[in-house]
Amino acid sequence: MSGITESFKVIETGYKERDNDFLKDVREGLAADSKHLSCRFFYDKKGSKLFEAICDLPEYYLTRAEREILVDQAKAIAAQMPENVTLVELGSGSGVKTQVLIEALLLQQMSLLYMPVDISSSALEDSAQVFLDRFSNLEIVGVSAEYQRGLREVRERIKGPKLVLWLGSSVGNFTRLDAAQFLRDVRASMRSDDLLLMGVDLRKDRAVLEPAYDDAQGVTAQFNLNLLERINRELGGHFNLDAFQHKAVYDENEGRVEMYLVSTREQVVAIDDLGLGVSFEEGEMVFTELSYKYSLTEIETLAEDSDFELLHQWFDGKKRFSLNLMGGVCQMKCVNDH
Ligand SMILES: C[S@@+](CC[C@H](N)C(=O)[O-])C[C@H]1O[C@@H](n2cnc3c(N)ncnc32)[C@H](O)[C@@H]1O
Numbered sequence: 001m002s003g004i005t006e007s008f009k010v011i012e013t014g015y016k017e018r019d020n021d022f023l024k025d026v027r028e029g030l031a032a033d034s035k036h037l038s039c040r041f042f043y044d045k046k047g048s049k050l051f052e053a054i055c056d057l058p059e060y061y062l063t064r065a066e067r068e069i070l071v072d073q074a075k076a077i078a079a080q081m082p083e084n085v086t087l088v089e090l091g092s093g094s095g096v097k098t099q100v101l102i103e104a105l106l107l108q109q110m111s112l113l114y115m116p117v118d119i120s121s122s123a124l125e126d127s128a129q130v131f132l133d134r135f136s137n138l139e140i141v142g143v144s145a146e147y148q149r150g151l152r153e154v155r156e157r158i159k160g161p162k163l164v165l166w167l168g169s170s171v172g173n174f175t176r177l178d179a180a181q182f183l184r185d186v187r188a189s190m191r192s193d194d195l196l197l198m199g200v201d202l203r204k205d206r207a208v209l210e211p212a213y214d215d216a217q218g219v220t221a222q223f224n225l226n227l228l229e230r231i232n233r234e235l236g237g238h239f240n241l242d243a244f245q246h247k248a249v250y251d252e253n254e255g256r257v258e259m260y261l262v263s264t265r266e267q268v269v270a271i272d273d274l275g276l277g278v279s280f281e282e283g284e285m286v287f288t289e290l291s292y293k294y295s296l297t298e299i300e301t302l303a304e305d306s307d308f309e310l311l312h313q314w315f316d317g318k319k320r321f322s323l324n325l326m327g328g329v330c331q332m333k334c335v336n337d338h
Pocket residue numbers: 039040043048051055063090091092093094095097117118119120123145146147148166167168169170
């Protein structure tokens with residue numbers, strides 16, 4: 001563990017050093033017939049900052065809608081929590097919205113342990129500083145890890161009740177099948193009285209969705225292109241960013257926004273650390289991210305398929321986004337209490 005103040009510690013799980021995931025993903029993804037790169041590599045220091053800028057864009061309604069729900073409902077949510085709950089957050093990022101909930105929880109308990117789990121250690125450190133300046137009776141133990149590994153660390157350390165927070169509709173980055181599998185794993189890592197509060201973006205018109213992922217100022221384009229910049233920075237890549245374009249398209253049948261990087265010309269790009277040149281046709285697309293949108297029925301199905309009971313659901317005024325409190329159903333896979 002290393003700490004910047006007594007109230008903030010980071011559990012380093014060796015995520016950054018472990019088996020050079022990025023190199024492996026780039027090697028496999030760019031050698032595939034349909035090229036792809038994993039969206040979890042968006043979030044280096046630059047990518048995390050760009051995501052914060054996206055959250056402020058006029059087209060990106062998700063953050064404002066979710067924040068609106070939290071502001072309106074934080075007290076009601078806090079009132080449903082058991083005494084001395086620990087707040088765990090998956091993919092916490094800057095944690096701007098989380099502060100609303102922390103404030104409400106601290107109105108009903110003397111102190112709070114907050115355990116954010118994120119692969120971006122810069123996001124963990126930057127947000128912790130802001131949180132500790134604002135809340136004096138908050139202790140933060142950040143976990144620098146992938147979700148699953150982070151949840152294991154949390155389970156080993158925390159014996160009391162937990163609220164697991166998963167905001168930003170990050171569940172949308174999983175296919176529907178993978179989302180149910182992932183949530184079953186989350187459920188299995190929880191004790192029977194633990195709760196999950198999950199933000200889920202709702203299905204809506206293409207005219208709203210596509211600009212949310214392809215804004216007029218081009219910030220989302222920079223965020224997407226940062227994957228290629230990251231290959232240049234970390235793996236000795238020679239991508240010319242002007243030779244690729246950002247593309248976001250909504251597939252209404254699947255209910256998902258798909259993001260791609262499109263090669264604007266025929267080209268071969270050398271990547272020194274891989275010792276190879278990658279060929280691109282003009283117009284060839286590299287798939288980078290899925291963002292699934294959910295109907296209310298699809299949220300209920302997701303809860304059922306992942307052994308959760310949907311206990312409560314809140315919406316913003318325009319019903320664009322939902323916050324879902326889940327818990328309850330404890331099956332064989334549940335970790336026994338204490
Ligand atoms: C879309 S941002 C959401 C941030 C914040 N929760 C919000 O709602 O604004 C996703 C966050 O999850 C983190 N993240 C993405 N994939 C992850 C993974 N597999 N394990 C842990 N953290 C992850 C990223 O570093 C980023 O901070």
